[in-house]
Amino acid sequence: MPRSQWPAIPKTSIKGLRFFAHYPGYTGVKPKPESYAHTRLKIDILKAARTLGFDSQIEAAGRSPDGAEWIADVLVTLPTGQKTAFEVQLSSQHLADFRLRTERYRHSSVACCWVVSEHPVASRLAKALAYDNMDWYKKHGELLSESEELMVLGLLLEDKASYPAQPLLRLGYTQEARKLTIQEAVEGVLRGRPRWEQAQWKWY
Numbered sequence: 001m002p003r004s005q006w007p008a009i010p011k012t013s014i015k016g017l018r019f020f021a022h023y024p025g026y027t028g029v030k031p032k033p034e035s036y037a038h039t040r041l042k043i044d045i046l047k048a049a050r051t052l053g054f055d056s057q058i059e060a061a062g063r064s065p066d067g068a069e070w071i072a073d074v075l076v077t078l079p080t081g082q083k084t085a086f087e088v089q090l091s092s093q094h095l096a097d098f099r100l101r102t103e104r105y106r107h108s109s110v111a112c113c114w115v116v117s118e119h120p121v122a123s124r125l126a127k128a129l130a131y132d133n134m135d136w137y138k139k140h141g142e143l144l145s146e147s148e149e150l151m152v153l154g155l156l157l158e159d160k161a162s163y164p165a166q167p168l169l170r171l172g173y174t175q176e177a178r179k180l181t182i183q184e185a186v187e188g189v190l191r192g193r194p195r196w197e198q199a200q201w202k203w204y
Helices: 036-051 095-107 118-132 134-140 182-190
Strands: 008-012 018-022 055-063 069-077 083-089 110-117 151-155 168-171 178-181 194-197 200-203
Touching (some): 036 069, 036 083, 036 110, 036 182, 069 095, 110 118, 118 151, 178 182
Antiparallel strands (some): 008 018, 055 069, 069 083, 151 168
């Protein structure tokens, strides 16, 4: 297993999802099991990138020059050598943690794209950014709930134990917000279509 370095054994969940588990006998602390939606989303992102012919790995580990370790949910490497990490986040996380984890990738010359649940993650992140950008509000009279350092795609989920038949990812909050299939979103991110312009993420 990637994090424990213990042998793995293939299994199948009650929903028919194939996965790997620790081989019997492991006595260490096992990582917390991922939800069904988290696993499905990682697989769909991986398949989308591989359909494009790009080298893609799940649970890919790395280390920044300053020694900070990271494990990407999905790591895609382009023929140019440019790497992009897709991080799936379906549970609430502090704004500082989003920034810290993104910064680790940046120090490793790895781009980062967050794929998060609309509720509670995207909604709480937007509120945290709006509060953090209060100076912008005072100057311009409008809330700024996005950040140039965080590229975020939102996914509407009923719960983490289910997964939509046709998942759509959202980029942006304004009238220019786009909803994309996972294939469209992954290809667009890897080809640089999301751009930070006029204090918001836009799709080109």
